[in-house]
Amino acid sequence: MNTQQEQQPKSSPSPSPSPSSSSGAGRAGGASVRLGALVPLTRPGWVEAGRHLLAGLELGVRDVNDAGGIGGVPVELVVRDTAADPERAAAAVDELAGLGVAAVAGEYHSVVARAAAARADAVGVPFLCSSAVLDALTDEPTEWVARLAPAQSHGWRAYADFLLGAGRGRTAVVTQPSVYWASGTRILRDHLASRGGSVVELDANAHTPEALCDALVDHGATAVLLLVGHPEPAVPIVRAVRADRRLAEILIGAPAGQPEFAGWAAALGEDGAGIPFLSYLPEHLGPLGERVGKELHERLGEEPSFVAFEGWDTVTVLAEGLRSHGTDRAAVAASWPHLSVEGTRGPIRFSRTPGIGVWQWVWPPVRIVDRDGGRYLTLTR
Template sequence: MAGMVEQVGPPGRDDITAYAAERTGGASVRVGALAPLTRPGWVQAGRHLLAGMELAVSEVNDGGGIAGRPLELVVRDTAADPRRAGAAVEELAGLGVAALAGEYHSVVARAAARAHALGLPFLCSSAVLDALTEEPTDRVARLSPPQSHGWQVYADFLLRAGHERIALATEPSVYWASGAGILREYVAPRGGTVIELDARALTPAGLCDELAGHRASALLLLAGHPEPAVSIVRSVRRDPRLAEVTIGAPAGQPEFAEWATLLGDEGTAIPFLRYLPERLSPLGARVEAALRARLAHPPSFVAFEGYDTIAVLADALRAGGAGRTRPAADWSRVTVEGTRGRIRFSRTPGISVWQWTGAPVQVVDRDPSEPGRFRVLHGG
């Protein structure tokens, strides 16, 4: 069977549902998929996330679907807007989807996690904010590692590299503020100093002046992509006073092809976090090849997260039933071979949702001698 995907807008919805019913003799099992597909959302991340989901849906349906019923994605664009995500959750619940999946931006995923109040299971693909829900819930699970873990791995990398004075170019955001707090709490007891510079109040040139004055050896981009992050990188790279300063991007801005297109050589040697193992399993290698063909370029870790999301949901829906009169996902019983390792969920101190604790964490950068190649610098 082909994968069933209802696109963002209304055209084609009835045709797709009718096709699914004709192929199987029954209605499709619908999963609401949330992703940033337009600005100001991180569009490339959204496209990679959706590509991974679509590939997995196609494979699930080729394998017989969910108890003989095809799996169908009902896609909604969040555009990195929490209010838009909240409205999409209400709409998708009204459409009778069996579960929600996806999202890349943490503040948006936090809004989407209100699905649990509607009795709707939500598997968060990529958002890392620790406080994904205000209260503990059994209906929400997450694949990506919590920010407190990944960003501590990044801080450890910086300290091991000898960076004791670390500057942050920050914008106002719950996500950036959380990241800054994690870095500060990890670095300070180990003899380091974190300096925050307001990327909205300062021009890129003014930020360079502040950076030089503070004698920081590293500048981390806790700011939006492409702007102001791209302009900041250009200014720092071209300032002779800052020739020895390491630029870092823990949130992963250099992961996507757009970064290399916009910055060229200036975008290399900027360490960032990604969630891939050192070596892909046979499943991961097969999925990587299929995603590369779909995207026409190498898939990011976000595409693998999308694939794993649907693989996990399919397993949970088969086990728990696709109806919404009872929980459709018992996260405690899930065990699935994903592209990046075996996926099981557990309760983690300080995390309010079911969490996969086995997600690999790497610090990587783009190789200056070959910008299309990534170098693994650190793991945790």
């Protein structure tokens, strides 16, 4: 997942060391197995997503340590804030490598994860990407990188099928400049066009929300998809569309998942309901998912998003690789195709997938959902 500020942020200085999570730190002798964590914790990153991802990572580390750590050695999470900046993320990978981490985990924004993956491959540090979905996470195949989130092409094709099934094949996408949004637009256009649908692209930076409404009317769009950052410009666009009587029957969609977090409802109220999005949670969690979900709820003070579950699963997978193959970085990277781990959302195994250069979980659950108050409504199965 990867919505807030997926346009390339301005470069910023290399990050100064930020506080590490204390999970596993301070044990007798000070020995620990260090895991680096990349998380957007400040703007222009999507801070709400970062908070959920970090909660999952931290809970995962606590559970690993409660079960005896890695051969009796505790795990320590060394957290770095990417702030949605690719250069900052790449610098953080270098820093974490110098600190001796066994692997790097996390990240939410696709353009940032892509920069982190490239750097991890270059310096030889295993990177397990939690949430970013861009198919081309690396330019070339690599043994050093694996991913839990589904590839964008997988989820967004499912979303296109949902639009067609709902009679919404004449689709407009409101976009901003970004590798991620451009990739999403291409996936939707190719999939819809091959099945009798169509896509018209509208530049959010070149139109006011009111002008976008006029363009939607002119094109006769039956659906408008928000391929833009949250809260700006997504919130004012939704408000404008909801207020335009000419567009009373149009479907507003957000395949990238902006409505997943509580901030969406807080900003939009009733206007934010009825906007289908992609979720990577099963319709019903098993006993492990239920237990982890309750503990995440206690940490967050709200319902955990699928991003929080991705964080927990990430640490659990890395811990199994460390236990079964050792803490040497090359050994961790070599473990990807041999792991079979019970995650919160089902059994996790990695394989090679055509068109994707990293080890990929094929596939996490993918649903198109809506919100009814705080509850999910499943629109597809």
